[in-house]
Amino acid sequence: MRETAYWLINIACAIVILVLLGVHMGVMHLDAILARLVGTVPEPLAWENMVNRGKSTTQVVLYIVLLGTALFHGFYGLRTMLLEFFSSDRAARVITAGCVTAGGVLFVTGTAVTVVFALNGAG
Amino acid sequence: MAQLTFRIRRFQPGRGDTGWQDFSVESSPGMTILDGLHHIREHQDGSLAWRHSCRMGVCGSCGLIVNGEPRLACNTQVESLTGSRISLEPLWNFPVAKDLVPDLSSLFEKHSAVAPYLVRDDSEDDGSDGRELAQSPAELDQFLQFTSCIKCGVCMAACPTLASDPDFLGPMPLTAAYRYNADSRDSGFDARKTKLAGRHGMSHCHYAAECSRACPKGVDPARAIQLLKRDLVLDLLGVRRREPAPPVDGRAPRTRDGLQAPPFTVPSPPENPDE
Numbered sequence A: 001m002r003e004t005a006y007w008l009i010n011i012a013c014a015i016v017i018l019v020l021l022g023v024h025m026g027v028m029h030l031d032a033i034l035a036r037l038v039g040t041v042p043e044p045l046a047w048e049n050m051v052n053r054g055k056s057t058t059q060v061v062l063y064i065v066l067l068g069t070a071l072f073h074g075f076y077g078l079r080t081m082l083l084e085f086f087s088s089d090r091a092a093r094v095i096t097a098g099c100v101t102a103g104g105v106l107f108v109t110g111t112a113v114t115v116v117f118a119l120n121g122a123g
Numbered sequence B: 001m002a003q004l005t006f007r008i009r010r011f012q013p014g015r016g017d018t019g020w021q022d023f024s025v026e027s028s029p030g031m032t033i034l035d036g037l038h039h040i041r042e043h044q045d046g047s048l049a050w051r052h053s054c055r056m057g058v059c060g061s062c063g064l065i066v067n068g069e070p071r072l073a074c075n076t077q078v079e080s081l082t083g084s085r086i087s088l089e090p091l092w093n094f095p096v097a098k099d100l101v102p103d104l105s106s107l108f109e110k111h112s113a114v115a116p117y118l119v120r121d122d123s124e125d126d127g128s129d130g131r132e133l134a135q136s137p138a139e140l141d142q143f144l145q146f147t148s149c150i151k152c153g154v155c156m157a158a159c160p161t162l163a164s165d166p167d168f169l170g171p172m173p174l175t176a177a178y179r180y181n182a183d184s185r186d187s188g189f190d191a192r193k194t195k196l197a198g199r200h201g202m203s204h205c206h207y208a209a210e211c212s213r214a215c216p217k218g219v220d221p222a223r224a225i226q227l228l229k230r231d232l233v234l235d236l237l238g239v240r241r242r243e244p245a246p247p248v249d250g251r252a253p254r255t256r257d258g259l260q261a262p263p264f265t266v267p268s269p270p271e272n273p274d275e
Helices: A002-029 A029-038 A047-055 A057-085 A088-118 B032-044 B105-113 B137-141 B144-148 B153-158 B159-163 B173-179 B191-198 B210-216 B221-234
Strands: B004-010 B014-027 B062-064 B069-072 B085-089 B096-099
Touching: A002 A029, A002 B221, A047 A088, A057 B159, A088 B069, B004 B032, B004 B096, B032 B085, B062 B153, B069 B085, B069 B153, B069 B191, B069 B210, B105 B173, B144 B173, B144 B221, B153 B173, B153 B210, B173 B191, B173 B221, B191 B221, B210 B221
Parallel strands: B004 B085
Antiparallel strands: B004 B014, B062 B069, B062 B085
């Protein structure tokens, strides 16, 4: 049932990505519309506001969740494509291990950068 | 009557693909691809090989590629095709035995691998004692559509995943597996699960849905695969219902959806059948 679990997580990740991209679009690109709905919103591209968002716990958590879900979704898709062309058990093990390793390294790196930025700021 | 050109891809055992060959055929009202092939073999080339049997879209023998689309030769009329040139190839995603004859061994091996028959936990309910396994119309509706499959292989030829991964189970075996998993009389889900949830099972389907578009019987294999995914996920989460229908044993049983089924008795054979 491992493949079913991978597939289910992949679908769950897609939904989470969709929601987080909606939040991103709302905050970063639809701020004019958002301002009509909720009143004044900070200018999303202003340097100070960007730094403040990076230090917000909620934003940091959302960044890390987006990073994790996007990595899983992307690497699961890559693994699926590769397994179509290299379908032996040995190739499957190598491909899965490679995807887990690459995804893990990128996740740790991305999380570290996000957390360090949140703690120390841009400077 | 128009003159048609049947452009046929020829394969010879031991020599492989020997190229395309054109045959000129005069069309007639109601003429099918199968009629055209018969005409060619009778009047132009007796060595041309293809599979067929029933001539009415039931046996599933005459699947081939017509103008780049998997279809049945017997229920494709030449008038339904555009242009005067008709290209014919053996079904994709299968080895070729000769000309338009695909080797469907892999199809039937994958089909048998998913246990396409009723599996019961209670071995005494194999029907030998004459007891009926009751089923309500609503329970029948859960899988009825998928029983129309004629195992022609057209969906397998249309599947893009099978083209790149020959080990993928494919739409026909996955549909057959769902047909039995959804049957209220069956309890073979666990027996099939390992194969279905494996690396070449349901999760490998990209949902291109070409199988459903190509199916000559309207079975909709893509839907069956999505329903199969749902069942496997529910099973993974431990919330799938899976109690098989009880056998009728002289009293009206309750079927899975709560309806009462009438008791069933096997009529006794006549004592003197010769009379």
